[in-house]
Amino acid sequence: MLKTETIIIILAAGKGSRMKSNCPKVLHKLGGKTILEYVLNTAKSIKPKKIILVCTDNIKKILSKTQNISVEWVIQKQQKGTGNAIIIASKNFSNNENIIVLYGDMPFISKESIKKLQESKKKSNLSLLTSNIEKPEGYGRVFRKKGKVISIIEDKCANNEEKLIKEVYSGTFIANGKDLKRWLLKINQNNINQEFYATDIVYLAYLEGKTISTVEPVHYKEILGINNQLQLSILEKIIQQEISNNLMIAGVKLKDPYHFNLRGTLKHGKNIEIDTNVILEGNIILGNNVKIGAGSIIKNSFINNQSQIKEYTIIENAKIGKNCIIGPFSHLRNHTILNNETHIGNFVEIKDSIIGKKSKIKHLSYVGNSEIGSRVNMGAGSITCNYDGFEKLKTIIGDNVFIGSNTELIAPVKISKNTTIAAGTTVTKNVDKPCLVYNKKKQKHKENWIYTKKNDKKNTN
Secondary structure, X not given: OOOOOEEEEEEEOOOOHHHOOOOOHHHOEEOOEEHHHHHHHHHHHOOOOEEEEEEOHHHXXXXXXXXXXXXXXXXXXXXXXXXXXXHHHHHHOOOOOEEEEEEOOOOOOOHHHHHHHHHHHOOOOEEEEEEEOOOOOOOEEEEEEOOEEEEEEOHHHOOOOHHHOOEEEEEEEEEEHHHHHHHHOOXXXXXXXXOOOOOHHXXXXXXXXXXXXXXXXXXXXHHOOOOOHHHHHHHHHHHHHHHHHHHHHOOOEEOOHHHEEEEEEXXXXXXXXXXXXXXXXXXXXXXXXXXXXXXXXXXXXXXOOOOEEOOOOEEEOEEEOXXXXXXXXXXXXXXXXXXXXXXXXXXXXXXXXXXXXXXEEEEOOEEEOEEEOOOOEEOOOOEEEOEOOOOEOOEEEOOOOEEOOOOEEEOOEEEXXXXXXXXXXXXXXXXXXXXXXXXXXXXXXXOOOOOOOEOOEOOXX
């Protein structure tokens, strides 16, 4: 006997008007990924014959540009309900295939629960994913007689007695393609919203005498959908708590797990300490013995062994070597590379630059489009002037260079190794060999001058 192939349909064409956002509902971020991405990943884990994604043309355009998704696109141009969405998708599946319907706004649906549905389908014609909950408001109720499922009553259509039913329907089900197509042709728009409800197929199956089974999800959270910003934030808390728990079990020390956010992936070594209100985004790699101070934000970066990120530091798309000290209040922007044992201090901003081993930039400096050698010391207030109004220009500094405070390096410029630049110097030309560089300035004194605060003016006696 040939194995029946499985097709998964994901319904993701809802407008999401209650989100009050220009972003399509299923493309809102949850734990650093789109809501839809969770459902797609779970669907792929089942290894179906194909995945059919029912969405709007706008969602297709966005996803086609941002992600490489192997799906069959089906566009629902008019919002006529979930039943209509499946009818449109039915052209893409055959009679002898099992059809699983998932929802793009239910991110926590699991592979295990879908497997339970598939097992249940072997003994029934239609299998539904349902759950018993204390507060069923907003969900369709499972209406039974003598234990048998008769129909699904939409929350908006339920009377006071029916609203007391605790068993709710998630919308997820599995059915044979031939049965599903037949039922879909019989549903109508005779309801409060004048839409084609996919839930109507349950009553049609009952009228035909078909066997209807139900299974509960492995976890209650799997039936939680997202319709507004409040529900999105509730699910965000759930996923962040799970992330924190898993990290702590894996040995990461979170000083305040309730105020930590990982919006992406984290690979880490041993003895990691992360203080309160830290946000990690994108792909993060931490070596051994890394400490991250309170309020820091790190995106798509690698931090090697024994490095310390002090409080309120922002790091974006950077690579940090071993035994580095960064912050507090530092900002490492795109394409920054710090070699081992570098120190970057208070209110220092670095962009598109490589900093050599044991170099120090400790206070109030900007470094952009630069290559800085080893054991370089940049004094407070020193900056590379890398932009001439038209293009970004490069600064190259050799090893063992000492740069005094409040120095301006006007790019493009090269500084030889072992050079000393005096405080307050403006460097406009290349320094080809070690020397002392300074701008001669005459200090003047005006005698018999006293500052008095009167009408905010300077007066002389």
